[in-house]
Amino acid sequence: MDNKILATLEYPKIINRLLQHAATSLGQERVEALRPATELEEVKQRLQATDEAYKADRLKGSAPFGGVVNIAASLHRARIGGMLNSAELLDIATTVRGARRVKRHVIQLHEDDAIPLLAALAGQISESKSLEDEIMDCINEHAEVMDSASAALAAIRRELRQGEGRIREKLEQMIRSSSVQKMLQDAIITQRNDRYVIPVKQEYRSHFGGIVHDQSGSGATLFIEPEAMVTMNNKLRELRAGEQREIEKILQILTSKVAEYEDELLVDLDLLGQLDFAFAKARLGHELKGTLPRMNDRGFLKIKRGRHPLIAPEAVVPLDVELGNNYTTIIVTGPNTGGKTVSLKTIGLLSLMAMSGLFVPAEDGSQLCVFDAIYADIGDEQSIEQSLSTFSSHLTNIIRILTSMTPKSLVLLDELGAGTDPAEGSALAVAMLEHIHRTGCRMVATTHYSELKAYAYNRAGVINASMEFDVQTLSPTYRLLVGVPGRSNAFAIAERLGLSKDIIDHARGEVSDEDMRVEHMIASLEADRIQAERDRKAAEQLRREIEAQRSKLEEQQRRFDEQREKLLEKAGEEGRQAVAKATREAEEIIADLRKLAMAEGASVKEHKLIEAKRKLDEAAPKQQARKRPASIPAPQKIEAGDEVVVHSFNQKGHVVEMSGKEALVQLGIMKMKVSLDDLELVHRKQSKTQQPQQAATLKRTRDDQVRSELDLRGANLDEALIEVDRFMDEAFLANIGQIYIIHGKGTGVLRTGISDYLRKHRHVKSYRLGNYGEGGNGVTVAELK
Template sequence: MDDKILHTLEYPKIIHKLVQHAATPLGQVEAERTVPSPDLEEVKTRLQMTDEAYKADRLKGAAPFAGIANIRPALRRAVIGGTLSAHELLDIALTARGGRRVKRHIGQIHEDDPLPLMQGIAEMIAEHKDLEDAIFACIDEQGDVMDSASSELAAIRRELRNGEGRIREKLEQMIRSASVQKMLQDAIITLRGDRYVIPVKQEYRSHFGGIVHDQSGSGATLFIEPEAVVAMNNRLRELKASEAREIEKILQRLTAFAAEAAKDLELNLDLLGKLDFAYAKARLAHEMRATQPRMNDRGFLKLRRARHPLIPSEQVVPVDVELGNDYTAIIITGPNTGGKTVTLKTIGLLSIMAMSGLFVPAEDGSQLCVFDAIYADIGDEQSIEQNLSTFSSHLTNIIRILKAMTPKSLVLLDELGAGTDPAEGSALAIAILEHIHRQGSRIVATTHYSELKAYAYNRKGIINASMEFDVQTLSPTYRLLVGVPGRSNAFAIAERLGLPRSIIEHARGEVSDEDQLVNNMIASLEENRLGAEAERQTAEALRRENEALRASLEAERAKLEEQREKLLQKARDEARQLVAKAKREAEQIISDLRKLALEEGASVKEHKLIEAKRRLDQAEPEPAGRKRPAPNAKPQRIEPGDEVMVYSLNQRGHVVELSGEEALVQLGILKMKVQLSDLELVKRQAAVNKTQQPTAAASLKRTRDDRASMELDLRGSNLEEALLEVDRFLDESFLAGMGQVYIIHGKGTGILRSGIQEFLRKHKHVKSFRLGQYGEGGAGVTVAELK
């Protein structure tokens, strides 16, 4: 894309901001040379890379680029045999370590949140941990070669330190001597070059032997190396030369090591530059509050609340623009300083930014197109040197655009046709617009000519737009109104400023009927737009209010649901506790009943069974209960033998007999008197035969089988269980009217037989009993005759 166009749209300023966000010189180079791409797939890849970096930066912060430097010159010198300095080798080690850390950092993020493009680049970074370790073992963080770099260097430096110590000790003895002190300017030891000297007064030069290395500016002080330390200083010089040679050997060895990895390290620099560039784009997007646009190559763009990125956020006015579907050209009219040029630059600059892989300062859902080129004629192009007027300069630029543009180009024209006679300028502007429109290029143009408003109004595929102007405040609002042409506000402004009405009316009379009709039409359109805008804002406010109310109701519902769950859980916990308590009580009651049966034989008194039943009722958790019929409900006819439900007990039973407003009800082994109002008819049955009505004592009902059996098999039972079963069996047989029953206990040890017969001897329903005869089971069966 033409550099002149990029400068016109202020693209270099965006690149400058981008460079400032790069963390390394490598990323800065990548940012400086980035240009828009006309290839859709490449643009999508660039934007995806920015999106991945934006996500990575949001999740884990910036990548660890610290220490990474541009080491290409050093690597190239190492390859051709030069010896690198300690600082250059340290930069190589820091860069290698930085690349390894960046690789690990991106890999860790990729494991949880996929970053396919960035991970693909990071995986190619070569690791050279052995080179890092070798350099860090010899060179410290200040870039100095350490004693540990080699045993020879350690020995040399040890001897150096010892020699320096001996020289200082010798000189200290001299300056402490009274005879010497009077000849010294100051009692200090200093260095001249790499030789240790002391300051001697000029007048004592002949009395003080040694070598003069320097003198003060006044000449009063001579810096003399005493003869006693000359040999020692010479030895120090030899040691320093040996130290330099050993350091040179170490640096050559490390340089050769770095040269072996030079190819990998240069590739690492390219990869790290791309990753740093991606992070820089992400940080710029964060600074501009930018979003990722959707891209296409069909000439369609839709910007939602787009902002010019170089205007402060507190001053910029967002614009909404759509181009490429119903219309391919927009003609923007409006007053000067109303924001037309800013809107033009916003459209062009955001398109270029997106084509460069940058996010744009607009709301989510914005779309932009990948154009093969963007052409712009914006600003005053007057050139005194070329002897061109403003009109000529603009026209020359437009001619160049007309020659280069294609149907996939975007053309931006500011003040089209300006700088010449209005009639000719408007005619020429219409002809240029018509030519570009026929070519299929997308075009956004600004103008002052009212003739272009009518042209756009009548031409399919072209739409009017204007910059809103507040007549009340005599100031622009900088809002773009698509579909509404701008109208002249000269008369309104003049009236507001106090120009006499007679002059204004005379001026209106000079305006042609056609122009007046256009102005009236525009005024009507603007009035309708303002009304629609007010209604839209009201509807938007209602929508937000409804959404807030719905969110509030949803939150309240969720809160109630949470409370309900808590109450249900609490009820479940309490129910479990009650059931556990009821089970414990029931087990205790059963145990008591067994003890009573053993202690009193068959004579379990009715009041004891009623008391046990009461305890069971108390142990049972309180049921919700069945709903009683309404007080005015029609009474039910209940007769003896009917199956009924007892409300208060929530149990079913059979009516034995009726007595006034009460009924005697058989409930399992119990009989209870219950009010008729506490009963509900479940199933009607024939009345119980009076002659077979059981007595009140120990009345039982077997739950396992409604049909009574003449046999009871107790083999395998212990005595306690057997006696309970015998007692129940005898009650059932007595109620069924049987005269004789068989109790099978087996022969065994005889304990079960003896216990059962002792129990039968005392039982109130047993008339007599005997062992079974031949064919009846013999001694393994007891035959009981009932009363």
């Protein structure tokens, strides 16, 4: 891909942003070398690596690349026989350790959520633990060779410390002497050239023996090594030389060990660079709020709400464009400052990003194509040095494009034919467009020439487009409208700015009828598009509401099915238990009959057989049916205020109001609509002074939604028990088998009070505290009869 075109489309700026997310210099090297790929399979593999890293980064964060550095140069020096210093060896050890952490992190992620490509890379990393241990046993975190590196080094350093201690002790005795103190500038011990000295005043030089190693800037102080210390300092120097030789020996041994691991470590560096590169691309995808594009190599583009990645998110206007299906060329017309150039760059830059394996800032479902090349002629490339005009510069670039493009290329042309005579420029633009279109490559071109609108309208595979302009605010909206050619809007703008109507009318008269018809046609198309956009948004809103309602209904159906299955299972179990009980009792009765027959011979008394049959009848499980008793006389006229019996619930209540063939009946604290056939009159309505006091009003119909849980957090015990009583009646009447009472943990007062209440309640079969996932001790679960 031509570097000039990459720069034109601002691809290097994306690379610079990607560099900021690389954790190591290994990853940065790969970022700097990144270029768009032109093979579909390679692009898909790049995107797969980014997608896996994106998933891993979202779930567990980025891989731990701390301590990993580029040790390639050190490995090369070790291989050719050079000696590595302690800092280089420490870098190698930390890199080996960091590689092991990265490997384990990625493998663990793969076990939790499959990331096969990254796991395959991490699996190839050699841990080289023995090399790391050998280095870390000799060199500490400050890159210093430790005493424990060898017995000889430990002995030398021990002798060094003892020698330094003896010298200091002797010098301290000397400077404490009153005869010596008067000759000293300061009573201190210092070092010059690794030898211990004391500061002596210049005037006492002749009275003080020893070797002068240095003097102060003013010359008033001489740093003298006393004669008695010379032999001891010489011994220290010999020990330090021996220490250095031993350190070099240790470093040489470690370097030789590193050389043995060179091939493995070079492979590890490459793998770590690939992993860091993948995670850098993932972090850029998070930053841009990008998505994984679907790729093809058949020249098809479909960008859904694509955003230019270098424009601030709050200012960018999303782009919707499709190219390569019904049409292969888009001609964008309209005035300047409408966003045509930004649209071109967005299409080109998003294509380059996808071909580089990067997520693109667009909605899910966007499709991009792998082109063999992307060519762009965007901006004013006038060159004073080459004495080229704007037109010549553009034309030179376009000629280069025409000679290089193929049917699998993407061509982006800005202001085609500009910079010369309009008549000749438009004719030349049409000719170049026709040539490029016949080649079969994908093309997006912008132009001022209105003649190109007619070309796009009449040519198969070519479509008009324009940038939307708001006449009310006299400003562009920067939205690309495919299928609608651009309008000049000059008359509308002039009128809005206050230009005289006579002048505007005169100007309109100068425009040909054909041009006016075209403008009216474009205006009509734009109005239709605006209306269609409104209708689409309304339909989209309606679709979302319907989807939400459908999801709600599906959830209700699912809960209903679960509840039904539970009730059927419960009924089946009760039935099995009843049959088993009846069978046992029947077997006991039959056994009694046999014993009776054996005891009394063949003659069993009739009354004993009748008694046995009665026991069999009693043992059979009976179906409890709530039916209106047959002995009850025909229904009487029931009025509001009458006391009645509701046979389906076997409870008494009062009629609140009549509604056709139904009555609203007060049952305790609840009101329910009940059929008149299910009611039996007990007492006529009483006087107003005798009307029963109604504690609460809870109006229910068959269509009401019944809850299966009650949240009492924040209520006191008295309030809670009233709510529980009301909730239990509602749940029982709705045939809910299991309810959840949420009381929270707190002090335990609510939990204890509710447990005492449930233990005595006639509708409660059993109760318990919530399990893990149900709320634990903060929830009580009750099974109803």
